[in-house]
Amino acid sequence: xxxxxxxxxxxxxxxxxxxxxxxxxxxxxxxxxxxxxxxxxxxxxxxxxxxxxxxxxxxxxxxxxxxxxxxxxxxxxxxxxxxxxxxxxxxxxxxxxxxxxxxxxxxxxxxxxxxxxxxxxxxxxxxxxxxxxxxxxxxxxxxxxxxxxxxxxxxxxxxxxxxxxxxxxxxxxxxxxxxxxxxxxxxxxxxxxxxxxxxxxxxxxxxxxxxxxxxxxxxxxxxxxxxxxxxxxxxxxxxxxxxxxxxxxxxxxxxxxxxxxxxxxxxxxxxxxxxxxxxxxxxxxxxxxxxxxxxxxxxxxxxxxxxxxxxxxxxxxxxxxxxxxxxxxxxxxxxxxxxxxxxxxxxxxxxxxxxxxxxxxxxxxxxxxxxxxxxxxxxxxxxxxxxxxxxxxxxxxxxxxxxxxxxxxxxxxxxxxxxxxxxxxxxxxxxxxxxxxxxxxxxxxxxxxxxxxxxxxxxxxxxxxxxxxxxxxxxxxxxxxxxxxxxxxxxxxxxxxxxxxxxxxxxxxxxxxxxxxxxxxxxxxxxxxxxxxxxxxxxxxxxxxxxxxxxxxxxxxxxxxxxxxxxxxxxxxxxxxxxxxxxxxxxxxxxxxxxxxxxxxxxxxxxxxxxxxxxxxxxxxxxxxxxxxxxxxxxxxxxxxxxxxxxxxxxxxxxxxxxxxxxxxxxxxxxxxxxxxxxxxxxxxxxxxxxxxxxxxxxxxxxxxxxxxxxxxxxxxxxxxxxxxxxxxxxxxxxxxxxxxxxxxxxxxxxxxxxxxxx
Numbered sequence: 001x002x003x004x005x006x007x008x009x010x011x012x013x014x015x016x017x018x019x020x021x022x023x024x025x026x027x028x029x030x031x032x033x034x035x036x037x038x039x040x041x042x043x044x045x046x047x048x049x050x051x052x053x054x055x056x057x058x059x060x061x062x063x064x065x066x067x068x069x070x071x072x073x074x075x076x077x078x079x080x081x082x083x084x085x086x087x088x089x090x091x092x093x094x095x096x097x098x099x100x101x102x103x104x105x106x107x108x109x110x111x112x113x114x115x116x117x118x119x120x121x122x123x124x125x126x127x128x129x130x131x132x133x134x135x136x137x138x139x140x141x142x143x144x145x146x147x148x149x150x151x152x153x154x155x156x157x158x159x160x161x162x163x164x165x166x167x168x169x170x171x172x173x174x175x176x177x178x179x180x181x182x183x184x185x186x187x188x189x190x191x192x193x194x195x196x197x198x199x200x201x202x203x204x205x206x207x208x209x210x211x212x213x214x215x216x217x218x219x220x221x222x223x224x225x226x227x228x229x230x231x232x233x234x235x236x237x238x239x240x241x242x243x244x245x246x247x248x249x250x251x252x253x254x255x256x257x258x259x260x261x262x263x264x265x266x267x268x269x270x271x272x273x274x275x276x277x278x279x280x281x282x283x284x285x286x287x288x289x290x291x292x293x294x295x296x297x298x299x300x301x302x303x304x305x306x307x308x309x310x311x312x313x314x315x316x317x318x319x320x321x322x323x324x325x326x327x328x329x330x331x332x333x334x335x336x337x338x339x340x341x342x343x344x345x346x347x348x349x350x351x352x353x354x355x356x357x358x359x360x361x362x363x364x365x366x367x368x369x370x371x372x373x374x375x376x377x378x379x380x381x382x383x384x385x386x387x388x389x390x391x392x393x394x395x396x397x398x399x400x401x402x403x404x405x406x407x408x409x410x411x412x413x414x415x416x417x418x419x420x421x422x423x424x425x426x427x428x429x430x431x432x433x434x435x436x437x438x439x440x441x442x443x444x445x446x447x448x449x450x451x452x453x454x455x456x457x458x459x460x461x462x463x464x465x466x467x468x469x470x471x472x473x474x475x476x477x478x479x480x481x482x483x484x485x486x487x488x489x490x491x492x493x494x495x496x497x498x499x500x501x502x503x504x505x506x507x508x509x510x511x512x513x514x515x516x517x518x519x520x521x522x523x524x525x526x527x528x529x530x531x532x533x534x535x536x537x538x539x540x541x542x543x544x545x546x547x548x549x550x551x552x553x554x555x556x557x558x559x560x561x562x563x564x565x566x567x568x569x570x571x572x573x574x575x576x577x578x579x580x581x582x583x584x585x586x587x588x589x590x591x592x593x594x595x596x597x598x599x600x601x602x603x604x605x606x607x608x609x610x611x612x613x614x615x616x617x618x619x620x621x622x623x624x625x626x627x628x629x630x631x632x633x634x635x636x637x638x639x640x641x642x643x644x645x646x647x648x649x650x651x652x653x654x655x656x657x658x659x660x661x662x663x664x665x666x667x668x669x670x671x672x673x674x675x676x677x678x679x680x681x682x683x684x685x686x687x688x689x690x691x692x693x694x695x696x697x698x699x700x701x702x703x704x705x706x707x708x709x710x711x712x713x714x715x716x717x718x719x720x721x722x723x724x725x726x727x728x729x730x731x732x733x734x735x736x737x738x739x740x741x742x743x744x745x746x747x748x749x750x751x752x753x754x755x756x757x758x759x
Contacts, residue, residue: 024212024224024240025049027181028188028233029099032276032289034296035168035180036099040227042177044106050222051215052107054100055208055229056092056116058255060266064114067268068104069400074271074289076397080491081122083262087506089491090121093271095289097296103227112225115252117211118204122264123256125203147191157341158349158371161287165347169292170300172344188230197235205232209239210253216240265491267406269484270397277392287370290393291348300345304334307351310390315359318386322359330358352387359383396480406490408499409483412452415443415496421455428455430471432570444473445527446500450489453478459653459687461570462699468684469570501530508537515544516553519560526564526571538578545586551593555610558586562617584624587617591627608646612665646735647719647727647743649702651691651711654680658694662704662715662747664725667755669716674754677714701731705747715749 027043029036044052060067060077067077074095081088094101107114119125148160157163167183197205208228215224228236258264278287290310294303308331315322334354338346346354352370360383369376369388376388416422419440430437444455453476460471492506493499504525511517518541525534541557548554561582564573573579590610618625646665651658652674659678663669675683691699696708704713704727719725719740726735727743744751 024216024226024237026226026228026233026237026240027099028184028230029227030164030168030230031100032093032095032098032292033164033168034097034292035171036184037097037102037296039177039180039184040099040102041106043181043225044103044110044112047223047225048110049107049112049225050219051224052103052110052112052114053117053208053211053215053224053226054103054107054114055118055227055232056100057118057120057266058116058207058211058253059120060116061255063266064104064108064116066403068108069402071268071400071403072398073101074273074276074395074397075399076269076271076275077266078269078488078491079121079264079266080488081258081262081264082491082502082506083259088122088126089488090126091269091271092121093276095271095273095276095293097292099227103225107225115211115215117208117226118228119207120256120258120264121266122258122262123203125200125207151190161370162347162349165349166341166343169295170343170345170347184230185233188233192231192234201232201235205235205239207253208232209236212236212240214252263491265406267487267490268399268403269487270399270480271484272396272480273393288348288388288391288393290395291391293393293395295348300347304346304348304351307348307390308334308355311355311387314386314390315383318382320382320386326358330355333357348391352391355387356384398480399483406487407494408490408492408496409486411495412447412486419443424455424475426475427458428473428475430473432461432469432471438570441471442527442529443496445524446496449500449524449528450485450492450503452482452485452489454482457687458689459684462685462687497528497530500528501532504528504530505536508540513544513547514553515541515548516556518544519553519557522557522560522564526573529571534573535578538576538582542578542581542585545582546589548586548589549593550606551590551610552606554586554590554593555606555613558583558590558610558613558617561586562613562621566620580621580624583617583621584626587614587625588627590614608665615666644718645722645725647704647725647738649695649704649728651686651694651702652683653686653690654678654683658686658690658709658711659683660695660704660707660711660713660747660749661754662713662719662743662749663755664716664718664721667716667718670754670756673752674714677752677754678712697728697730701728703728703730704743704749713747713749714752714754715744715747716755717751717753718755719743720751 025043025047027036027040029040057077057079074093076091076093079090079092104114148163152158152160152163155163155166157166167187168180171180208226212224212226226233226236226240273289273293276289291303291307294306298306308327312322312327331354334346334351337353338344338350341347341350343350349370352368356368360381362381366377366380369380369384370391376385413422419436421428421440421443428440430441432438432441441460444457447454448457455473456476458472458474459468461468489499489503492502504521507521508518511521518537522534522537522541525537538561541561545554545557548557561579564571565575565579565583591614594607594611594614614627618627644664644666648663648665650661650663650669652661652669652671653659654675659674661669661674671683671685675681686694688699691697691702694707694709694711695702697703722740724737725740725743726737729736738746743749
């Protein structure tokens with residue numbers, strides 16, 4: 001008989017089916033969106049994930065404690081990379097309402113392990129862009145512009161920003177977060193479906209997906225939250241769900257290392273709302289950060305009212321009339337537009353359109369900027385300028401005192417303290433013939449070249465031939481901007497001298513065959529005291545001047561080199577061998593090119609200037625040239641206009657007061673004669689800033705009359721030797737003919753003898 005059921009041996013137990021690991025939760029966000037930031041916070045608090053993975057540079061994962069020190073936002077992760085082939089810099093900005101920042105902060109607070117999961121900024125997937133100075137979050141919106149354009153047309157809105165506000169930022173007060181999340185998913189699925197991912201996107205998304213798979217393997221029965229730009233979300237969801245993803249190794253993906261010999265790194269820098277704003281050129285996220293900060297802190301009603309108050313204050317501070325009736329009309333228009341557009345509250349665009357309708361009665365020659373995005377152009381209506389500025393806000397970030405800083409910051413602080421420049425509040429006058437003042441000058445020029453604010457040079461030698469041996473620098477306090485600029489300049493070196501030399505070297509290489517640009521860099525290199533680079537630059541110039549086919553830039557290079565070779569008493573390069581090679585090669589080339597010209601009516605200003613420099617080289621450094629005086633004379637004749645027929649308009653400072661001297665192009669002004677003529681104590685050449693302030697024109701293009709301010713005018717009698725002379729007409733490349741006596745009369749000049757005498 002068969003055994004009773006109760007006596008049968010038990011069948012082997014089958015293993016209980018394993019539940020699949022909880023899937024990753026993907027939140028696609030728009031960078032710097034308050035609505036997305038609130039949703040990220042909500043999801044973290046309700047989901048309680050094991051891991052929060054955030055789009056950001058994975059090489060910062062070991063330094064997240066530094067990022068969360070307690071800075072005053074906005075701040076940014078500044079990343080730099082440099083090797084022999086390329087230079088790349090990148091910023092990853094964060095403000096109070098950045099979804100990435102909220103993911104970091106709320107993730108830590110919930111006990112989750114937080115990780116950045118994107119490739120480092122130096123990686124070719126990010127760095128190989130047209131813009132070498134890129135923003136990590138400026139990677140998507142332009143590419144799904146077509147999809148957003150169609151949505152704008154269908155929903156009757158002017159711009160993608162207005163579309164976004166209506167769909168996500170200013171919604172009904174009882175909108176369920178899950179409904180908002182579903183709406184975001186649908187939006188990003190739609191726009192990604194139209195946009196083509198490039199090779200860089202695909203590399204980044206494959207790398208981020210590897211982090212997602214590793215987190216899922218480590219998370220056990222807890223979920224994983226992934227916060228990235230919405231453009232990447234659909235691809236990441238698909239890549240993470242591929243067969244075999246659940247069996248991915250639990251080890252975190254390796255963080256790529258820069259190639260051997262490359263220099264790179266990342267530091268935190270203070271950022272500002274102006275840098276974040278699309279109207280100042282920022283490429284990603286939301287425009288008008290000041291408005292969205294109010295929206296984040298106080299909600300839509302108070303944000304709209306705050307924007308109206310901010311615009312009012314700015315307009316009244318600028319003296320633009322604004323009545324109570326105007327404000328009532330603006331408010332009524334804003335409220336009416338919000339109702340007409342179906343908005344539960346006034347959006348940013350509702351407020352701005354209402355203000356524009358009430359306050360601007362002129363016909364505008366361009367669209368209102370919030371309908372198009374982009375940097376404000378010259379001639380923008382002053383009311384529009386103030387409205388945009390009110391939206392931007394004035395917040396400037398500040399780093400926590402314990403934030404690590406690159407060595408350059410400390411090196412510059414030590415330099416300024418040692419040289420007595422750290423606490424300067426009054427103008428600093430430097431005598432360049434004294435070693436101590438020359439050291440101060442080099443330090444300030446190195447900071448200038450690196451773009452570090454704090455001091456502005458208001459006078460000093462304009463080139464190596466300028467007989468000026470003093471400089472005046474004015475301190476311009478800009479603590480936050482200086483700190484950020486110094487941190488970013490740290491990408492070029494740990495010491496001030498090597499950082500300035502590295503940046504100048506990069507500019508030399510970027511100049512390529514442009515001899516005129518190299519000539520401009522030459523004097524900067526001398527001012528910075530970059531000896532080895534100066535030699536490299538001179539070797540480059542010497543090799544290139546013999547192949548230049550344009551007299552304009554060739555003349556610039558020759559003038560710069562000859563001035564330093566002849567007159568330098570300060571910077572230590574006078575009679576330098578390499579400098580002499582540049583002078584000789586450039587002068588010979590000028591004469592050779594001039595021989596091929598054919599005389600024509602009028603004056604070729606660039607050719608004449610080049611010939612003047614070559615003539616000076618033949619006069620003062622004949623041993624450097626292979627050209628004979630006879631050959632030079634033939635070349636000069638080919639130009640078709642005597643050099644002395646050019647009228648130079650030169651600004652001098654007599655005891656600090658600007659004076660205009662009109663001199664023929666073949667002669668030099670004798671400063672001592674000018675001093676005696678004016679009865680002045682001291683006369684010097686005015687620097688570029690004074691020339692532009694006095695005349696309204698840049699050096700080289702100053703006309704003999706029609707200046708911004710009236711000055712005393714001296715005209716040298718040598719001009720009267722010609723029937724017609726040619727004077728600059730406002731640019732270095734345009735001239736006009738005039739009879740000398742008519743010129744003197746129009747300029748209101750006094751005829752004098754102030755040219756240098758030879759013999």
